[in-house]
Amino acid sequence: MEKLMIEGGKVLKGKISVSGAKNSAVALIPAAILAESPVTIEQLPNISDVHTLSELLEEIGGEVTLENTKLTVDPSKMVAMPLPSGKVKKLRASYYLMGAMLGRFKKAVVGMPGGCHLGPRPIDQHIKGFEALGAKVTNEQGAIYLRADELIGARIYLDVVSVGATINIMLAAVRAKGQTIIENAAKEPEIIDVATLLTNMGAKIKGAGTDVIRIEGVDSLHGCRHSIIPDRIEAGTFLIMAAAMGKEVIIENVIPHHIESLIAKLREMGVHIEANEDQVYVAKQDNMKSVDIKTLVYPGFPTDLQQPFTSLLTNATGTSIVTDTIYNARFKHVDELRRMGANIKVEGSAAIIEGKRQLQGARVKASDLRAGAALVVAGLMAEGITEVTGLEHIDRGYENLVSKLKGLGANVWRETMDEQEIEKMQNA
Numbered sequence: 001m002e003k004l005m006i007e008g009g010k011v012l013k014g015k016i017s018v019s020g021a022k023n024s025a026v027a028l029i030p031a032a033i034l035a036e037s038p039v040t041i042e043q044l045p046n047i048s049d050v051h052t053l054s055e056l057l058e059e060i061g062g063e064v065t066l067e068n069t070k071l072t073v074d075p076s077k078m079v080a081m082p083l084p085s086g087k088v089k090k091l092r093a094s095y096y097l098m099g100a101m102l103g104r105f106k107k108a109v110v111g112m113p114g115g116c117h118l119g120p121r122p123i124d125q126h127i128k129g130f131e132a133l134g135a136k137v138t139n140e141q142g143a144i145y146l147r148a149d150e151l152i153g154a155r156i157y158l159d160v161v162s163v164g165a166t167i168n169i170m171l172a173a174v175r176a177k178g179q180t181i182i183e184n185a186a187k188e189p190e191i192i193d194v195a196t197l198l199t200n201m202g203a204k205i206k207g208a209g210t211d212v213i214r215i216e217g218v219d220s221l222h223g224c225r226h227s228i229i230p231d232r233i234e235a236g237t238f239l240i241m242a243a244a245m246g247k248e249v250i251i252e253n254v255i256p257h258h259i260e261s262l263i264a265k266l267r268e269m270g271v272h273i274e275a276n277e278d279q280v281y282v283a284k285q286d287n288m289k290s291v292d293i294k295t296l297v298y299p300g301f302p303t304d305l306q307q308p309f310t311s312l313l314t315n316a317t318g319t320s321i322v323t324d325t326i327y328n329a330r331f332k333h334v335d336e337l338r339r340m341g342a343n344i345k346v347e348g349s350a351a352i353i354e355g356k357r358q359l360q361g362a363r364v365k366a367s368d369l370r371a372g373a374a375l376v377v378a379g380l381m382a383e384g385i386t387e388v389t390g391l392e393h394i395d396r397g398y399e400n401l402v403s404k405l406k407g408l409g410a411n412v413w414r415e416t417m418d419e420q421e422i423e424k425m426q427n428a
C-alpha cells in the first residue's frame with residue numbers, strides 16, 4: 001500500500017495535459033457489449049476504473065486488448081454471464097453493464113455497484129427505465145436480475161435528472177423495438193460522448209445533450225472507432241490547483257466550454273484565466289475573494305469539483321458557502337481539511353468556509369475520489385509535508401497524477417507504507 005507525499009508551497013509553472021474523461025470511459029466500455037464486431041476506443045485514461053471494466057468484459061467472453069490509451073473490444077463471443085459480485089463492487093459505473101447486457105442479451109445479472117460513498121446513491125430511475133422498456137427487474141441478495149422477452153420502446157420521464165439513468169436507459173433502448181423518449185434527461189457532455197459512440201455503431205439517437213432524447217431502436221449494432229472527450233473534472237482539478245499555486249500554468253487538451261461554471265467562479269475570485277479552443281491559461285491571484293457555490297446538474301457547477309474547490313476557498317479572504325444539491329452529504333473531506341488547519345463548518349448540505357487560512361501539512365486520508373483531489377490541492381497549498389493515504393480512490397480517476405504534477409514543479413512522490421502505518425490508518 002502506498003501514500004502520497006506532498007511538500008507544499010511550491011509554485012506551479014508550465015504545461016499539464018488532460019486525459020480522456022473517466023465518466024465517459026466507464027460508459028463507453030460497457031457500450032461496446034452492444035456491438036457485434038470490434039469496437040476501438042482511443043484516448044482512454046490509464047486509471048483503475050478502466051482496467052476493472054476491461055476485466056469485466058473479459059469475464060463475459062469479450063476479447064479485449066488495452067495498449068496505452070487504446071482499447072479494442074471484440075464482443076462477438078460474449079455471453080450473458082452473471083456478474084453478481086467481485087469486480088462490479090469496485091466501481092460505480094458497473095451499473096452500465098445492466099443497460100448494455102439487457103440491450104444485447106435481453107437479460108443480465110449484475111451486483112449492486114460500488115464507487116464513492118457520497119451518501120445514498122439510489123438507482124431507482126435506472127430500474128424504472130428498464131421496466132418501462134419491458135424488463136422484469138428484481139433485487140436478489142444484492143444483485144439486480146433483469147430479464148425481458150423483448151424490449152419495447154417507451155416514453156420515460158425521469159423524476160430526478162440523472163447522468164447514470166440517462167445513459168443506462170439509452171444503452172438498453174438502442175436495441176428496443178420502436179421509439180424511446182427520455183424526458184428530463186441529463187445533459188452532461190459524457191452523455192453526448194456515449195450517444196456519439198452508439199450512433200457510430202449504427203444507433204439512431206437524437207437530442208443527446210438536451211433534456212429530451214429520442215431513440216429509434218435498431219436490430220443490430222456494429223463495431224467502430226471512437227475517440228473520447230477530455231476529462232472536464234480532471235481539467236477542473238488542474239485549474240483549481242493552478243489557481244491555488246500557479247504562476248503561469250497552461251492546461252492542455254481541455255474543452256473550456258465544459259467547465260464554464262468553474263471558470264466563471266474562479267474569475268469572480270480574482271483568478272486570471274484566459275481560454276482558447278483547447279487550452280486554458282491560469283495565473284494565481286494573491287488576494288482571492290470568497291465566493292459561494294451551489295452544485296447543480298450540467299451546465300451548473302459540478303458536484304465532482306465541489307470538494308477540490310472547497311480546499312481552494314480556505315485561501316480566499318472572507319466567508320464562502322458551498323452547497324451540494326446533488327449529494328448533500330459529500331463533505332467527508334472537510335474533517336481532513338480541518339486537521340490541516342481549515343476553519344470549516346458543515347450545516348446540512350452546506351459547508352461554511354472562513355478564510356483566509358494558511359493550511360499546515362498533516363497526515364490525512366482520502367475517503368473517496370474527489371476528497372482525495374481536495375487533499376492534494378490542500379497539500380500543494382500547505383506549509384510543510386502532507387501525507388495522503390487512501391490512494392486507491394485517487395487512482396480510480398486521475399491518471400499519473402504524480403508525474404503530471406511534477407511536470408509543473410510540484411514536489412510530490414509516492415511512498416510504500418510499512419505495516420505499522422497501515423494498521424494505524426485502518427484503525428483511524
Ligand SMILES: CC(=O)N[C@H]1[C@@H](OP(=O)(O)OP(=O)(O)OC[C@H]2O[C@@H](n3ccc(=O)[nH]c3=O)[C@H](O)[C@@H]2O)O[C@H](CO)[C@@H](O)[C@@H]1O
Pocket residue numbers: 023026092093120121122123124125126127160161162163164165186303304325326327
Ligand atoms: C460513473 C459516473 O458517471 N458517475 C457520476 C454520476 O454519478 P451517478 O450516476 O451516481 O449520479 P446521477 O447523475 O445518476 O445522480 C444525480 C442525483 O440523482 C439521484 N439519483 C440518481 C439515480 C437514480 O436512479 N435515483 C436518484 O435519486 C442521485 O442520488 C443524485 O442525487 O453523476 C454524478 C453527478 O454528476 C457524479 O458525481 C459522478 O461522478
Ligand SMILES: C=C(OP(=O)(O)O)C(=O)O
Pocket residue numbers: 022023091092093114115116304369370397
Ligand atoms: C463520484 C465519482 O465517481 P463514481 O460515480 O465512479 O463513484 C466521481 O467521479 O467523482
